Amino acid sequence: MAEENGTKGRSGSVQSIERAFGLLEMMADAGGMMGLSQLAAASGLPLPTIHRLVRTLVDLGYVRQEPSRQYVLGPKLIRLGETSSHMLSVWARPHLARLVDELGESANMAMLDGDQIVYLAQVQSRHSMRMFTEVGRRVLPHCTAVGKAILAQLREAEVRDLLQRTGMPKHTETTITDVDEFTAQLHKAQQKGYATDEGEQELGVRCIAVAVPDAPSRLAMSISGPAGRMSEDLVNQAVPLLTQAAQALSDDLR
Template identity: 55%
Template sequence: MSNGQNPAGGVQSVERAFDMLEIMASSGGSIGVSELADIAGLPLPTIHRLMRTLMNGGYVRQLPNRRYALGPKLIRLGESATSLIGAWSRPHLAELVRGTGETANMAVLEGTMAVYVAQVPSEHAMRMFTEVGRRVYTHCTGVGKALLMQLSDETVHSLVSRAGMPTYTENSLSNPDTLISDLELCRKRGYAIDEGELEIGVRCFSVPVPNAPTPTAISVSGPAARVTIESADHIVPLLKRVAKELATEFDKNAAL
């Protein structure tokens, strides 16, 4: 269209630029120009123009091997967005803490890792504590598995092959096929469990947040002596209810 707008009223060039960033993020943060053109379905000259504009703004950089990578300017945007998400999600996490007595977290998928974006700690003297901003592997954490539940098996295989699957305890999963089987069970029951896979003596229940703009999960974790398998009957329904509340918050914020 001559005015640069698409039929839905958006600006086509801006939408395409955001599409490029999304494709790069889904590809692990860097991608070759030919692959980018194939996935986007755009001619190479258009890709080059979009990349040049994004590079000028610091949102994309070109590596020595000529591949394009996400740029440092996105870090500041991501940090600001994370801070806002943490602010409006904390009251919902506090509801989980009141209902369970244990620490509640929210995490998002960033590249190949789970990143904690909000936490409300338990009031118990012995409690779980994770710094907001901490990055953890997805295969050995409750939030990580709840994030992977939202992806296809093929995507999970690709993700863990890039990230690796280090073992932290004797309970840690170390094989992609075993992880895929575990995720199938998680999807059937509707929640994920970390059975001391990152730290012995800790149990965590986690569920996905539906319809979030990026894979998102919330969790309740604590000492296994308090967070028993039987406590899932009480904790998981609360997690699912709060996840729905957070999904509504995402919808409201997207509409602003």
């Protein structure tokens, strides 16, 4: 049988590998921990098959069994994730560079990692006064355009749960600290197709962002610059270019 011997399925793929990675993705979606019966119910696979696949993942270090007999994602996945994040930045840089060439302002890519936004890539503006965001920097999503663009793709209940966990600390006088006001702004971002940061993380900085569609992670791309240069005309010019860049990156990641 294909699931027992790892033979190729109809599409030419190896079924046991497909199933093993499917289990890892299910565990990630569930917060990183699941039991065998939960995995069997979620996947529709027989419990003996689940047990064999999970034992193999445990032996390889990609899954670990807890004393509770639940299974959790293993530390060996960290190295894969770090390398994957680096490759995301490599793939994003040409698209970010084109945005800088066309718009003149700094371009960024960021990801939702747990409850935080982490910046994965940036190409800086050539202006002497420009916005610099250190790659690897982590911020809360409620005060950034990339965070809003990503949260606008989630269900409102998920957003409210996240905000309850992280809080909405005030960074500047324009930081939104009211949950209802924030979710209303996310609805506007959904309608417009982009999100904004009006000096909510740093005074005098304006940023616009769009989500990367159909990406393997929650990603967004943005441009940012001094509010005086980030005029409405520039925003109107930037939105379609950002949208195109996000779609092009999404195509590269497939």
